[in-house]
Amino acid sequence: MLGILKLCNSLSILLLPLAVTTTAVTTTGCATVSREVSRSEQMHFRALDVTGCRREMPAITADSLAQMSLEGPAAEEGISVYYNHGNDELARGVAQSLHKAFDAAREATGVELQEALRIYLVRVDEPPQSYDFALRFTNRTYGFPLFARVGTKTPAEVFEQNAACICLLTHEMTEMALVSNPSCSPVLCDTRAGTVTNCNYTRWFREGVASFAGYAAAEELRADLGPEAATLPFQHPYSSLARVRTSLFSWHQFSDGKLNDDNYDASLGLLFLIENRFGKGSVRKIVEGSRSLQYVDGKALTDLINKTFHTDLAKLVEDFRYPRLGLGMDNLTPALALNKGLPVDGALVTRIVPYTPAAVAGFENNDVIVAVNGRPVTNRYDVETALLAAAGAREAVMTVARGNSQQDLTVDVASAGVDWTKPLDSGGPSRSTGAGNARDIGNATYSWNFTFE
Ligand SMILES: [Zn+2]
Numbered sequence: 001m002l003g004i005l006k007l008c009n010s011l012s013i014l015l016l017p018l019a020v021t022t023t024a025v026t027t028t029g030c031a032t033v034s035r036e037v038s039r040s041e042q043m044h045f046r047a048l049d050v051t052g053c054r055r056e057m058p059a060i061t062a063d064s065l066a067q068m069s070l071e072g073p074a075a076e077e078g079i080s081v082y083y084n085h086g087n088d089e090l091a092r093g094v095a096q097s098l099h100k101a102f103d104a105a106r107e108a109t110g111v112e113l114q115e116a117l118r119i120y121l122v123r124v125d126e127p128p129q130s131y132d133f134a135l136r137f138t139n140r141t142y143g144f145p146l147f148a149r150v151g152t153k154t155p156a157e158v159f160e161q162n163a164a165c166i167c168l169l170t171h172e173m174t175e176m177a178l179v180s181n182p183s184c185s186p187v188l189c190d191t192r193a194g195t196v197t198n199c200n201y202t203r204w205f206r207e208g209v210a211s212f213a214g215y216a217a218a219e220e221l222r223a224d225l226g227p228e229a230a231t232l233p234f235q236h237p238y239s240s241l242a243r244v245r246t247s248l249f250s251w252h253q254f255s256d257g258k259l260n261d262d263n264y265d266a267s268l269g270l271l272f273l274i275e276n277r278f279g280k281g282s283v284r285k286i287v288e289g290s291r292s293l294q295y296v297d298g299k300a301l302t303d304l305i306n307k308t309f310h311t312d313l314a315k316l317v318e319d320f321r322y323p324r325l326g327l328g329m330d331n332l333t334p335a336l337a338l339n340k341g342l343p344v345d346g347a348l349v350t351r352i353v354p355y356t357p358a359a360v361a362g363f364e365n366n367d368v369i370v371a372v373n374g375r376p377v378t379n380r381y382d383v384e385t386a387l388l389a390a391a392g393a394r395e396a397v398m399t400v401a402r403g404n405s406q407q408d409l410t411v412d413v414a415s416a417g418v419d420w421t422k423p424l425d426s427g428g429p430s431r432s433t434g435a436g437n438a439r440d441i442g443n444a445t446y447s448w449n450f451t452f453e
Contacts, residue, residue: 081119093155104220105170105213110284118143159229167214175210190253199252201298208267235380237269242322278309323413326356331379344401345378346370361411371399
């Protein structure tokens with residue numbers, strides 16, 4: 001009984017048809033904008049009364065909400081949770097948890113989340129197998145459904161049944177604040193008017209800071225609610241950054257959607273790297289530094305980071321190395337463990353590329369990685385973090401559970417610079433080929449694909 005997040009696609013609010021007046025762009029397609037999107041136009045965007053969903057979610061529509069006779073709200077600061085009769089305590093707990101999560105995100109990033117969030121806590125027999133993640137918003141009030149199976153007693157169970165939502169909700173609220181809250185940071189988003197697409201190349205920063213906030217939120221609640229409730233959606237930040245490298249900086253809202261998976265992770269990896277290299281609080285420092293700037297595009301952000309930390313961000317990324325072992329992994333969820341008869345927590349090995357360090361070390365499919373250099377790991381993200389810490393060493397010892405026994409496999413991590421021609425996590429040819437062509441992705445919304453087993 002758990003939800004598995006499989007796909008988190010793109011940001012619905014930034015795909016809205018903004019009424020942007022362009023003055024200097026003469027070509028169609030994607031052009032770098034210097035000053036075409038003015039502050040007043042950004043404010044116009046804020047004032048729009050729109051519905052963020054492009055596709056109706058199967059269970060939650062304005063009509064279906066009206067029929068659910070929701071009571072409430074149970075409120076905590078700007079978060080209101082509307083609930084079915086009898087769920088008031090549960091709703092209060094959800095509001096309190098999210099409030100705590102948002103506080104942690106604010107603290108980590110310096111992004112002020114001022115928006116009002118409206119949660120619909122809906123009691124169902126079974127949460128739906130899939131629905132689109134989309135925030136409905138009207139006059140800066142954002143709405144989002146959470147499902148609670150009949151008999152659900154605790155906020156932790158609610159969040160388990162709505163996988164990764166702590167992270168993703170925090171991500172959304174943070175990103176919206178970044179592009180629309182003038183007292184926060186004047187980060188320009190990518191916009192489209194007619195056939196003209198204006199790219200400000202801030203997406204790496206918007207997504208990176210937003211995911212960074214999401215991780216801080218999940219981290220904050222993990223002790224209270226348990227790891228299943230605080231599921232992390234982007235689990236290969238470092239390997240993605242090593243794969244994507246500086247092409248990350250040309251990612252924009254209208255890039256080929258195939259680039260998104262890697263770039264979402266890589267943008268988080270970059271923010272982690274910055275925090276790691278320049279000290280705790282560095283991400284916050286950048287956000288605060290950007291407040292004194294006007295019209296922050298990708299270049300302005302890069303310049304700001306270079307100046308603040310006396311660094312060369314592009315070089316930092318180019319020089320970044322992460323051990324590529326030739327190992328495909330999946331999270332071993334409780335359901336998967338049950339199905340496979342594996343009584344442990346860890347990262348499940350699903351693929352071993354021949355002639356790579358993983359193959360040489362003797363990995364086998366269905367091995368469960370339970371520790372790296374003695375440090376326990378419970379998911380792919382833990383493995384990546386542990387391997388990053390091991391970068392620079394010759395070898396890493398990875399402990400796997402195989403059948404009823406455990407064994408240590410010694411892996412050559414010195415070949416970190418090896419460039420495999422294919423990404424390991426996603427299969428298929430390399431997708432890290434730089435910015436894609438502008439194309440119409442008007443139908444895209446978040447997709448949350450939930451599987452219940
Ligand atoms: Zn986003």
